[in-house]
Amino acid sequence: MxxxxxxxxxxxxxxxxxxxxxxxxxxxxxxxxxxxxxxxxxxxxxxxxxxxxxxxxxxxxxxxxRHPVVEEAAARQLAEGDCLNGPGPVMVELAELLVDTIPSADWAMFSKNGTDATTQALMVARAATGRTKVLMAHGAYHGADPWCTPSTAGTTPNERADLVEFAYNSLESLEAAAATVEGDVAAIIVTPFKHDSFEDQELVEPAFARGARALADRLGAALVIDDVRAGFRIDLRGSWEQYGVRPDLTAWSKAMANGYPIAAVTGVDALRGPAQTLYSTGSFWFSAVAMAAAKATIETLRDTxxxxxxxxxxxxxxxxxxxxxxxxxxxxxxxxxxxxxxxxxxxxxxxxxxxxxxxxxxxxxxxxxxxxxxxxxxxxxxxxxxxxxxxxxxxxxxxxxxxxx
Ligand code: PMP
Incomplete structure (x- = not known):
């Protein structure tokens, strides 16, 4: 064995x-x-x-x-180089593809893992609002950094002190959570449906999705959809597009490049300036192979x-x-x-x-x-x-x- x-x-x-x-x-x-x-x-x-x-x-x-179209695109890029002194042209092509595909995307930033993307999205929201608090659903998984990992081993309470929890699909609970930190909400982060481990999944109530959008607008906070798990398996345009709800920021990863390591944050024009102010980067974030694979994956999903x-x-x-x-x-x-x-x-x-x-x-x-x-x-x-x-x-x-x- x-x-x-x-x-x-x-x-x-x-x-x-x-x-x-x-x-x-x-x-x-x-x-x-x-x-x-x-x-x-x-x-x-x-x-x-x-x-x-x-x-x-x-x-x-x-x-x-080993999808042939994706493997071919990745191999072609690999033959030219992957991790260079700067990104390849494919970075711009991929950002253009996301902006063309996703109605709420006016720009895109790339990284490696879903956790990078959720963390970066919250940084953009905080940079834009100058506020600290984030509303997130109780039990939701947004990644494995200290602010969000489900096990608190190796983390400090301070690292989670800016999270306020609400119950998924309860507008009342979301509004109550917001009221406890009135004036200091930078973002609402929410997955497109409730997919917590160990329990039955729950599709979003369209009224909740619309209510979250309206509340974010009223608070002047960013609505962040964590589409890391659901993205590219419900709707290429974004998982709440079917309800007519568009986020300010979306975190993407998992299915984006058919297994190659890449993540993205996409956002609306109003957050382009704040996004530009971040120092957010990584040694491998600009590698060209995963970008070529992402472009091939999204195009193939679209065309087929x-x-x-x-x-x-x-x-x-x-x-x-x-x-x-x-x-x-x-x-x-x-x-x-x-x-x-x-x-x-x-x-x-x-x-x-x-x-x-x-x-x-x-x-x-x-x-x-x-x-x-x-x-x-x-x-x-x-x-x-x-x-x-x-x-x-x-x-x-x-x-x-x-x-x-
Ligand atoms: N958000 C959601 C909804 C996820 O499902 C995951 C991964 N399971 C993450 C964020 C974190 O992604 P990663 O493991 O790539 O950091």
Whole structure:
């Protein structure tokens, strides 16, 4: 077992053997830690087991692993150079593409990770308003810097002192949060839907989205949408465009470059000046390969209507899973957009059934997650979903046999 050997070696040289969201110790017991390869909607672990992949590397892989158009664009750029004394022309081309694609974007700044983008967006908001406080939803994930990491280990209370929490989808709660820091709100930061781990997802109430926009306007604060997780899987124009709600600032990353490391903040004209005042940078933030990959990814999603493809396969998956669960005598809840789905079992507060089922899915060649939402990619064909459903059906049967009727 290569995975077991690697874990043992990792324990000697990596704290805890692994850290962060990819630490397999926090998944069900059968999850491999190390992976060897990916192609389309499939991944192979280091022991050669093949999975139909519904995590898409936790979001980044939106067109499928090793997508030829993206790989070609990245390879072409790599042959010229990646990390140079300054960015390549592709930085301007990518910013132009974002400005052309996203109605709320008049400009773009680039970095590497979602956390860079959420942090940078709040810096722009604070630079613009001269205020300190940020309203954020209770339990929302905005990244792993000291101001937002869910574990407070290694952080100080001061680093979070400027956050005021509200309950997602409650305008009343949002307004109450604002009232506690009247006159000092720099920003409202909010994800396009509620996708907290360990619980059913919740789509945004359009009235909440519009109310958040109106409140930000009334307060003179920036409305920041954290589209790091949902971006490029709901609507290329921005995830609240369908509700007619446009943010002042948006944080993007994950799916932007089909797995290449890049993040962006886009913003409205009024915040261009404040954005310019920041000293916000990084050694690798201007690397050209990820920018070339991002440009190819967004163009391909646009030209092939990739999001519609994901919605079709996600709908088939959801319908199939509902039918199977019912046939095996389970009541399940499937929540969130079909392109970023999650399934929970009724009455499974400790997630033990979800853990067993996800492990059984894994044994049957389907990689899903027991407590974090999954991701579809445009590489999932109807055939792949049908194949995956064969695996999930066996997993439901095994779970039923394990639990008894
Ligand atoms: N915001 C949201 C909504 C996220 O889902 C994530 C990553 N899961 C982040 C921010 C942070 O992104 P990163 O891990 O790339 O720093």
């Amino acid at each position: 290569k995975d077991a050997e690697l874990r043992e070696r990792a324990r000697q040289v990596i704290p805890g053997g692994m850290y962060g969201h990819l630490n397999a110790a926090i998944f069900a017991p059968g999850y491999p830690q190390f992976f060897a390869r990916g192609e389309g909607c499939r991944q192979w672990d280091v022991d050669g087991r093949e999975y139909i992949d519904f995590m898409c590397s936790w979001g980044p892989v939106v067109l499928g692993h 209507d990739g999001i519609a493809t994901m919605f079709r396969s996600g709908t088939r998956l959801r319908e199939g899973l509902y039918a199977q669960a019912k046939a095996h005598g389970f009541t399940v809840n499937q929540t969130g957009p079909v392109t970023i789905p999650w399934l929970s079992f009724d009455g499974d507060a400790d997630l033990s059934t979800a853990m067993y089922w996800s492990d059984a899915c894994l044994r049957n060649g389907v990689y899903i997650h027991p407590w974090h939402n999954w991701f579809l990619s445009a590489a999932h064909t109807e055939d792949d979903v049908a194949r995956a459903l064969e695996g999930t059906d066996r997993a439901f049967a095994e779970t039923r046999a394990h639990l008894g009727s």
